[in-house]
Amino acid sequence: MNNKRNFAPIFFVGPHIILFIVFILIPSIYGIYASFTNWNLISDPVWVGLDNYKTILTDADSTFYAQFFNGLVNTLLFVVFTVPLMIIIPLMIAVALEHKEVKFTSLFQTLLYVPGLISISAAALIWSLIFNKQLGVVNNLFGSEHVWAATQPYAWLTIIVITVWAGIGGNMIIYRAGINGVSKDLYESAEIDGAGPVRKFFSITLPSIKFPLIYTMVMTTAGAFNVFAQPLMMTSGGPKQGTTVLMMYIRDLAFSHGESIAGIASAMAVLLGLVILVISAIQYYVMSRNAA
Amino acid sequence: MLKKIKLSKYLSYLFLIVVSAIWVIPVLFGIVTSFRSQTEVVNEGFRLLPVNWIVENYVAILENTSSAPILQWLWNSVFIATLHTLLVVVVISITGYGYSRMKFKGRDFLFFTLLGISFFPNVVNLIPSYKIIDILGWVNTPWAMIVPGLAGMGNIFLVRQFMKGIPMELDESARVDGASDFTIYSKIILPLIRPVLIVCALFSFTGSWNDFLWPVIVYTDVDKMPVTAGLLLLQDIYGNYRMIGQLMGSAILAIIPTLLLFFFAQKYFVSAINLNSGIKG
Amino acid sequence: MKKFLSAMLLLLVFTLVGCSSDKNTIQFWTPLTGEDGAYMDELVDKYNETDPEFKVEHVVTSDMYTKMYTVLNSGNGIPDLSIIHADRVPSFVKQDLLEPMTKVMEAQPEIKAENFLEEAWNAGNVEGTQYTVPLDIHSNAMYFNKDLMKKYGVENWLDDNVVTFDEMLSLQGKLEEGDYVLNDALISWVILAQIQNLGGSIEEGGKPAVNTPEMKQAIEAVKQLSDAGLMTPYGEDGYLMFQSGNVLFSTDGTWSSTGHAQVEGLNFGVTNIYAFEPSTFHNRASSHLFSMLTNEERTDEKEQGIADFLEFIRQNSIKWAEAGQIVASKEVVESPEYDEYMQSFFTSTPEEEESLYIYTYEHYPYIQEALDTYVADMIHGEIDVDTGLAEMQKFVEDKVSEGSLDIENAETEEATEE
Numbered sequence: 001m002n003n004k005r006n007f008a009p010i011f012f013v014g015p016h017i018i019l020f021i022v023f024i025l026i027p028s029i030y031g032i033y034a035s036f037t038n039w040n041l042i043s044d045p046v047w048v049g050l051d052n053y054k055t056i057l058t059d060a061d062s063t064f065y066a067q068f069f070n071g072l073v074n075t076l077l078f079v080v081f082t083v084p085l086m087i088i089i090p091l092m093i094a095v096a097l098e099h100k101e102v103k104f105t106s107l108f109q110t111l112l113y114v115p116g117l118i119s120i121s122a123a124a125l126i127w128s129l130i131f132n133k134q135l136g137v138v139n140n141l142f143g144s145e146h147v148w149a150a151t152q153p154y155a156w157l158t159i160i161v162i163t164v165w166a167g168i169g170g171n172m173i174i175y176r177a178g179i180n181g182v183s184k185d186l187y188e189s190a191e192i193d194g195a196g197p198v199r200k201f202f203s204i205t206l207p208s209i210k211f212p213l214i215y216t217m218v219m220t221t222a223g224a225f226n227v228f229a230q231p232l233m234m235t236s237g238g239p240k241q242g243t244t245v246l247m248m249y250i251r252d253l254a255f256s257h258g259e260s261i262a263g264i265a266s267a268m269a270v271l272l273g274l275v276i277l278v279i280s281a282i283q284y285y286v287m288s289r290n291a292a
Numbered sequence: 293m294l295k296k297i298k299l300s301k302y303l304s305y306l307f308l309i310v311v312s313a314i315w316v317i318p319v320l321f322g323i324v325t326s327f328r329s330q331t332e333v334v335n336e337g338f339r340l341l342p343v344n345w346i347v348e349n350y351v352a353i354l355e356n357t358s359s360a361p362i363l364q365w366l367w368n369s370v371f372i373a374t375l376h377t378l379l380v381v382v383v384i385s386i387t388g389y390g391y392s393r394m395k396f397k398g399r400d401f402l403f404f405t406l407l408g409i410s411f412f413p414n415v416v417n418l419i420p421s422y423k424i425i426d427i428l429g430w431v432n433t434p435w436a437m438i439v440p441g442l443a444g445m446g447n448i449f450l451v452r453q454f455m456k457g458i459p460m461e462l463d464e465s466a467r468v469d470g471a472s473d474f475t476i477y478s479k480i481i482l483p484l485i486r487p488v489l490i491v492c493a494l495f496s497f498t499g500s501w502n503d504f505l506w507p508v509i510v511y512t513d514v515d516k517m518p519v520t521a522g523l524l525l526l527q528d529i530y531g532n533y534r535m536i537g538q539l540m541g542s543a544i545l546a547i548i549p550t551l552l553l554f555f556f557a558q559k560y561f562v563s564a565i566n567l568n569s570g571i572k573g
Numbered sequence: 574m575k576k577f578l579s580a581m582l583l584l585l586v587f588t589l590v591g592c593s594s595d596k597n598t599i600q601f602w603t604p605l606t607g608e609d610g611a612y613m614d615e616l617v618d619k620y621n622e623t624d625p626e627f628k629v630e631h632v633v634t635s636d637m638y639t640k641m642y643t644v645l646n647s648g649n650g651i652p653d654l655s656i657i658h659a660d661r662v663p664s665f666v667k668q669d670l671l672e673p674m675t676k677v678m679e680a681q682p683e684i685k686a687e688n689f690l691e692e693a694w695n696a697g698n699v700e701g702t703q704y705t706v707p708l709d710i711h712s713n714a715m716y717f718n719k720d721l722m723k724k725y726g727v728e729n730w731l732d733d734n735v736v737t738f739d740e741m742l743s744l745q746g747k748l749e750e751g752d753y754v755l756n757d758a759l760i761s762w763v764i765l766a767q768i769q770n771l772g773g774s775i776e777e778g779g780k781p782a783v784n785t786p787e788m789k790q791a792i793e794a795v796k797q798l799s800d801a802g803l804m805t806p807y808g809e810d811g812y813l814m815f816q817s818g819n820v821l822f823s824t825d826g827t828w829s830s831t832g833h834a835q836v837e838g839l840n841f842g843v844t845n846i847y848a849f850e851p852s853t854f855h856n857r858a859s860s861h862l863f864s865m866l867t868n869e870e871r872t873d874e875k876e877q878g879i880a881d882f883l884e885f886i887r888q889n890s891i892k893w894a895e896a897g898q899i900v901a902s903k904e905v906v907e908s909p910e911y912d913e914y915m916q917s918f919f920t921s922t923p924e925e926e927e928s929l930y931i932y933t934y935e936h937y938p939y940i941q942e943a944l945d946t947y948v949a950d951m952i953h954g955e956i957d958v959d960t961g962l963a964e965m966q967k968f969v970e971d972k973v974s975e976g977s978l979d980i981e982n983a984e985t986e987e988a989t990e991e
Contacts, residue, residue, distance in 0.1 A: 008394065008472075008473045009390050009394045009396040009399075012386050012387065012389055012390030012394060012473070012477075013387050013390035013391060013402075015383065015386070015387075016383055016386075016387040016442075016443070016448070017406075019383070019439070019440075019442050019443040020406055020410075020443045020445075022424060022443070023421065023424065023439070023440040023442075023443040024409065024410055024443045024444075024445075025409060026420060026424065027414065027417035027420040027421045027424070028409055028412050028414065028417060030416075030417065030419070030420035031412065031414065031415070031416050031417045031420070032412075034416050038975070039416075040668070040976065041416070041419060041642040041646065042642060042645050042646060042668055042670065043668060061967075062971055063964075063967055063968045063971040063972070064971060064975075089311070092307065093307075093308065093311060095304075096303075096304040096305075096307050096308050097304075097308065099300060099301060099304040101301045102301065102304050102305060102308070106555070106558055106559065108308050108312050109558055110551070110554060110555050110558070111312045111315060111316045111319075112311065112312060112315050113554055114315075114316070114319050114547070114551060115315055115318070115319060116498075117498065117502070117547040117550050117551060117554075118319070118322065118543055118547055119502070119504075119520070119524075119543045119546060119547075121539065121543070122322060122539055122540055122542075122543030122544075123318075123322075123543075125536060125539060125540070126318050126319075126321055126322045126325070126540075127318065128810065129321070129325075129333075129536075130318060130321065132809075132810060132813075133806070133809060147806050147807060147808035147809050148808070149808035150806070150807040150808025150809075150953070151808070155808075165315060165318065170495060173491050173494070173558075174450070174488075174491060177487040177488050177490075177491050178454075180487060181454075181457075181487065197300045211453035211454060211456060211457050212450075212453065212454070214453065215449060215450050215453045218449075219446060219449070219450075222411050225413075226413055235808075237946075238808070238949065238950065238955075239807065239808070239950060239955050240950050240955050240956055241946070241950075247413065247415075250413070250415050251415065252942070254415055254416055255638070255639055256938070256942055257658075257660060257661070257938035257941065257942065258664070258936065258938035258939040258942060258972060258976065259664045259668075259938075259976040260642070260976075261972060261975045261976050262416050263975070264975055265415055265416060266415065266416050269412065269413040269414075269415045269416070270412065272413055273411055273412030273413055276411045276412075276413075277408050277411055277412075280411065281404075281408075329835070329837070330816065330832070330835040330836050331835070331836045331837040331838065331839075333813075334813050334814075334816040334817035334818075334836060335817050335818070418639065418643060419642065419643055419646050422643035422644075422646070422647060423643075423646065423647045426647045426649050426650070431649070431650055504635075505636065505639075508634055508635055508636045508639075508640065509636070509639065509640050509643055512600070512602075512632050512634075512650065512652075513632075514632065514633065521635075524606075524635050525606045525607065525610065525633055525635050534812055534813065534816075534832055535832060535835065
């Protein structure tokens with residue numbers, strides 16, 4: 001019995017670990033290795049030790065230093081703007097959909113899920129047309145005199161709108177699956193105690209979906225740190241590189257027209273990865289403790 | 293009491309209708325735009341209905357795919373996404389069980405280390421990843437699309453979180469009856485996590501369906517491409533040339549299959565599967 | 574579990590049925606997506622119908638350069654022939670990624686400089702060695718709205734085929750609300766043309782020169798147009814505004830003619846990018862070039878096959894004119910059918926042909942990138958011109974020093990090994 005239990009975990013987690021090593025760990029290690037080199041993606045990387053990190057973090061005159069910090073600040077802004085919305089809006093939708101007398105839930109759900117399926121280039125074009133000063137509806141409706149893509153804070157607004165619009169579907173479904181699993185008895189006994197919908201939400205629903213909440217919080221944040229397509233398509237990073245996120249700089253360095261500067265790009269990616277790691281660890285720790 | 297339910301019902305409806313309307317109008321605008329000529333788009337701007345409905349955009353898309361078979365692409369995508377999804381469900385449920393309901397030394401440390409590693413942005417990883425696929429001999433085969441995604445941590449994290457909510461007493465009483473881990477996994481846990489597995493399956497399917505960078509790298513044979521990557525070949529140029537109707541049309545064509553899948557799958561993950569003893573914090 | 578096992582088994586089976594590249598086909602990669610790819614497909618199909626020894630297999634890739642990096646890195650699956658852009662040539666040659674076209678030119682004597690547009694041919698010539706054979710030149714071009722020009726009575730601007738800064742400035746304050754003289758499409762290409770018009774350069778003794786008096790003059794001149802309210806506002810879609818008939822001039826590319834032609838009632842023509850003087854004008858251009866990535870497995874017979882295909886293209890690429898590009902083969906350009914295409918304007922006279930300018934400076938791509946990042950902010954007054962110039966110079970220098978460091982290191986390493 002004891003022997004068997006020692007080996008059983010290997011059968012359960014082992015196969016995935018092999019996949020992980022081959023398809024994630026090895027490429028990631030290579031990526032980290034590349035951050036200590038000068039590399040143009042084609043010839044062999046040349047080891048330079050900590051040079052890339054020194055340039056990015058300490059050489060205040062360097063373009064890469066400026067890019068890294070500007071990109072990081074913009075990425076953090078994006079995270080702060082979008083993540084709360086991508087948690088709260090789908091949660092409210094899921095709660096409304098769970099209301100026992102609400103019908104057509106499949107229809108509502110489908111309508112809210114569709115935007116996430118549309119390719120980003122088409123989505124960006126749709127929203128650009130909507131925000132377009134001449135042709136669009138937003139400026140006509142609100143009488144705004146600004147060209148949104150090139151004026152702050154509207155440039156950020158366009159990015160936030162398209163991100164939230166396309167991004168809530170997944171979380172909505174996770175919350176629905178979570179809330180769906182909550183025992184109906186709990187709600188009924190709460191109703192007998194005279195609890196209103198608000199109290200039921202805070203005392204039953206929210207604690208019951210603690211794990212899905214932690215999951216969505218961590219994953220949505222990590223995803224938001226990796227953003228690049230939305231700013232690229234909506235504002236091209238402007239005005240004044242005010243919406244250029246770190247991932248855009250990283251991709252430009254590695255895959256732009258000129259010779260690739262993949263070493264610096266990798267170092268920036270590793271630093272971004274560390275930031276993501278620290279923030280998600282804090283989120284996980286705080287949320288797991290608070291809700292326990 | 294009755295009044296309260298009524299009020300909350302109307303509020304729920306109001307909220308859902310307003311949000312759905314905001315969400316769906318751009319989609320409708322996109323669909324409608326795919327039936328409008330370039331002339332109309334640039335001259336009329338934002339209108340909900342075209343002055344003249346035209347199908348030329350779709351005709352142009354289909355003509356453009358004559359050298360690249362769109363039906364073949366669709367079949368490729370269905371094959372890849374289905375097989376990928378089936379394998380994902382198997383891998384994540386087994387692995388999730390291991391990380392949540394089995395006890396072994398360093399379990400959580402191992403899990404969070406793997407999760408942490410998977411958070412690193414994989415920009416230049418493209419090069420080594422391709423090398424690995426090349427060594428495995430998977431270039432130009434569907435396996436290059438099906439297998440690497442199985443290594444992902446996101447779904448395992450989700451399944452693990454859900455499994456942690458299922459009381460351990462269930463396992464323990466089964467174990468007293470002499471059940472092995474595999475029996476507990478397949479007979480007790482698997483049925484209970486069905487909703488979340490369907491959610492994961494949906495995510496995997498759409499993720500696999502919508503992936504476009506990787507297939508472009510691993511396929512050189514146009515006939516073997518999945519539809520999203522195939523249509524990207526068109527979208528690229530419609531985007532650059534600002535052929536708005538055609539771009540919209542190709543985007544709409546690409547979402548129809550996943551949309552149908554979603555519509556029919558959703559009744560399973562919200563069906564009244566009562567987890568009974570409850571996912572409780 | 575059974576399902577899992579059988580799937581794994583299936584997987585193994587498929588693994589064994591790997592792919593093998595056909596020895597008797599020419600793998601031909603291009604970045605030509607959409608309709609461009611369809612035109613190339615037609616050309617390739619026609620060639621294959623001639624029943625050549627080596628058939629051509631055309632592979633269109635939306636992310637070709639990334640894909641090239643991956644295959645070059647793994648050394649497997651390198652294409653036999655590919656189309657690359659002119660600005661890639663210097664760095665590809667420097668990194669030893671291109672095979673010279675010497676054998677191809679020996680096999681087909683008509684593939685020679687005299688039979689192609691000079692600028693396109695020379696884009697593939699590095700220090701006397703020919704590395705590429707051109708398919709086309711695609712250039713920055715200026716489309717004009719005939720109706721609007723008539724409305725403002727400025728049709729005479731086109732008499733000398735060059736619209737000048739001064740001519741455009743003369744419309745200041747005379748435009749109806751919502752009308753504009755020009756848009757800011759491909760604005761960095763326009764700036765690069767002005768540098769040539771001013772006799773400037775983007776390099777100085779091999780070093781990148783961005784912060785130059787000519788660059789400053791070029792940017793300030795365009796900024797003046799913007800300040801005068803003649804240019805479509807920052808962030809607006811000037812390309813679509815041209816199509817909706819509110820803009821006199823659109824500075825986009827030769828290939829856009831097909832897109833503009835889709836708009837009914839848009840009465841447009843094409844001319845040169847605006848300049849300071851009618852006598853000096855340039856259009857910044859690029860070129861699609863046939864090239865062979867270094868690959869030891871490419872046999873001499875296959876290079877013969879490639880030569881046959883390129884000769885076929887040289888004779889038959891009139892089809893390519895439909896994509897809106899300036900075909901590089903002189904035989905095609907001089908044929909009467911070619912005159913039907915709008916872009917034939919750019920090869921109509923020797924002066925026009927000379928106005929097409931392809932930058933071949935090694936670090937040009939970084940300079941283009943710097944312009945793309947900063948120029949819009951500068952001309953629309955978001956950042957000060959001098960600050961922008963200094964930042965661009967620094968941007969390019971930093972990239973150059975990072976990008977070339979590894980090569981130098983690699984060389985010293987090799988030297989110590991010897």
